[in-house]
Amino acid sequence: MLHLCAAAWGAGIALSLLLRGLVVRYQFGWESTFLDATQVHAIVSVLFAPLTLLLGLAPFTLQEIAATQNFAGESGVAGAGGAAGSRWVGMYVGLLLLAVVLPRLALAAWARWREHRWQGHIDPQGPAFDTLRASLPGDLVIGLYGPQAQAQVLLGASLQTPEGDHLRFTDHTGQPVDAVLAWATDPIPPAWQAAPHVALRWEDFGASWVLEPTLFDRISPALPAQHHALARLRAAWVERNELRFGQALQALAQHLRACAALTRLPPDAAAAQYADQVRALDATLRALHGEPAAPAMPSAQLAPPLPAPRRIDGTALALGTSAGAAAGAAAGAKAGALIDLGTGGLTLGAGTALGALLGGTTAWVVRSLQKKDEGRQDLLQHAAEAACSHYLAIAHQQRMPPGDAAPRAARWHAEVTGTVAAHGAALAAALQDGANAEALTPLLRTVLMGILQRSCAAEGAGAAPASPPVV
Numbered sequence: 001m002l003h004l005c006a007a008a009w010g011a012g013i014a015l016s017l018l019l020r021g022l023v024v025r026y027q028f029g030w031e032s033t034f035l036d037a038t039q040v041h042a043i044v045s046v047l048f049a050p051l052t053l054l055l056g057l058a059p060f061t062l063q064e065i066a067a068t069q070n071f072a073g074e075s076g077v078a079g080a081g082g083a084a085g086s087r088w089v090g091m092y093v094g095l096l097l098l099a100v101v102l103p104r105l106a107l108a109a110w111a112r113w114r115e116h117r118w119q120g121h122i123d124p125q126g127p128a129f130d131t132l133r134a135s136l137p138g139d140l141v142i143g144l145y146g147p148q149a150q151a152q153v154l155l156g157a158s159l160q161t162p163e164g165d166h167l168r169f170t171d172h173t174g175q176p177v178d179a180v181l182a183w184a185t186d187p188i189p190p191a192w193q194a195a196p197h198v199a200l201r202w203e204d205f206g207a208s209w210v211l212e213p214t215l216f217d218r219i220s221p222a223l224p225a226q227h228h229a230l231a232r233l234r235a236a237w238v239e240r241n242e243l244r245f246g247q248a249l250q251a252l253a254q255h256l257r258a259c260a261a262l263t264r265l266p267p268d269a270a271a272a273q274y275a276d277q278v279r280a281l282d283a284t285l286r287a288l289h290g291e292p293a294a295p296a297m298p299s300a301q302l303a304p305p306l307p308a309p310r311r312i313d314g315t316a317l318a319l320g321t322s323a324g325a326a327a328g329a330a331a332g333a334k335a336g337a338l339i340d341l342g343t344g345g346l347t348l349g350a351g352t353a354l355g356a357l358l359g360g361t362t363a364w365v366v367r368s369l370q371k372k373d374e375g376r377q378d379l380l381q382h383a384a385e386a387a388c389s390h391y392l393a394i395a396h397q398q399r400m401p402p403g404d405a406a407p408r409a410a411r412w413h414a415e416v417t418g419t420v421a422a423h424g425a426a427l428a429a430a431l432q433d434g435a436n437a438e439a440l441t442p443l444l445r446t447v448l449m450g451i452l453q454r455s456c457a458a459e460g461a462g463a464a465p466a467s468p469p470v471v
Contacts, residue, residue: 138229
């Protein structure tokens, strides 16, 4: 193409010279401060040598060059306008054709011949183009076909990689899509019938964020041309989840260190500040996961009084003799609150989850701190259980169908209490005064990733969580 453009440029100049000569009289002459007629004759001879040698045209003589010095005309008088320019114009046009137009046309023909020859030997799908194909960014739109409540989890999760890859989700059947992700048993809408279909149970990829990379592993075979783009999108998706998880771990660690400092306060003051710490943790976790803030709750609802212990006949025990029963009631309220937290967080919303945690555990904090050293250990263990349960509920809000929320919350309660108890000594050491502040975050990562992995396995998701190994 460039050769043809150069040839057209040369031909255009030559044609313009000839056409202009129809209405303009060309005259030729020259003048110079430093060159004489002999030197100018030598230059002109070299310039027009291709024409004189290849085409046999007569060169300009020294006498002809000298006659036009200082624009002398045919009369020989200086300044008379120079010699007639028709011969010079012909030489310029011939030089353009010989030095520009013809060589460029020849080069264009040669390039076209090479292109035609290579067409049969170049396979754009061959291995020679692997690097190029791998570097091309992808722009993918995945159609979601399933219950609306679950689809909302992915609809706002669009992604862009530094390489320029884009991933978007839609449930609007009028929008063209590259593939359809279906976890419903109903037939695919007719508008999406032509797109590749990926049938995948919600439990296999949507029940927890640690299972989400399975989505890319299943879509990639359906879109082989986008394999490299999907690999980059998968890595970016995992990185985004890991970043959010790391920020949540830092918030949990900060919350637990603040709770450890409460043991130096009077029980009533500690309970009030504990409620404030729980609300702050709730707001941080919700902001990280894009959830709306919990509604404000009247202080009267935060710590309802524990029911007075009663005998079998229904009569109330004296206050001085009810310490053990009151402690048991507080422990029961705390355990029930953790289950209610999971149930409320998974299905019923922000107010239910936060209210369950505050209403069921604040009074328990007061009872624990009345036991001094033993109470401090109980408080720290409870704070760790509540914080882990709180994270699990917020991170998986709207992911569970209502019918699965109660069993999942009960399973999490068992997992959380057992895992925190198994790491109780390490948690207590990490929360001691003067302990390394960086030691708590990896410990919480181990606790939560263990819970998530076992929970996903218990659900029978059929896919291993795509996450860093637990250390």
